[in-house]
Amino acid sequence: MKNEYGLDTDYFTRLCAREFSPDVIRRQTPADLARALARAARTACADVFREKEFQFVELRNAGQIKAGDELRFKVAGSVINAKAREVLNPGTEHEEVIYNRAKNHYFITAMAINGISTHKNVLVRIRPED
Known part of the structure; x- marks a missing residue:
């Protein structure tokens, strides 16, 4: 029925x-x-x-991640869901994304994009305002 x-x-x-x-x-x-x-x-x-809230896109460029964005990536084979807390040097080749300041967890965007970071398959949730 x-x-x-x-x-x-x-x-x-x-x-x-x-x-x-x-x-x-x-x-x-x-x-x-x-x-x-x-x-x-x-x-x-x-x-x-x-719907946008369910969409993630692959990290492809510096400047793509903003503070507050939801992230998904793998570290040592484990899937991590985190929020970007701060982005240092945004939009540059030196961009760093901090997702856990207390534990000093971050990645360098260029290294993640080039596949040489411990952070693999970095995805960013599409923001509703995009």
Whole structure:
């Protein structure tokens, strides 16, 4: 049965009982849960994934990252989600992006772009005002 918005409520009620019960969630890895939620979201309305809040773009240029931007990258094989706290020397070949000042965690943009940084596959979330 579909609700007044066209959502197949019977399907999603069964899906949630099967995929998102507390017993199932307790045994899932974060990646498994994310995949199940993403598949459910895509089935409900794939267009949502085209909205800016869900879009990340590859870091390609100095000056692309602004303080406050959300970042996603890999360090030593682990995916890190962080917020750019400060950008030093923005738009230059010496640009540095600080994402955790207390632990002195940062990367040099040029090195990340050229693949010689420990920070790999740097992505930047598109800002709604862009």
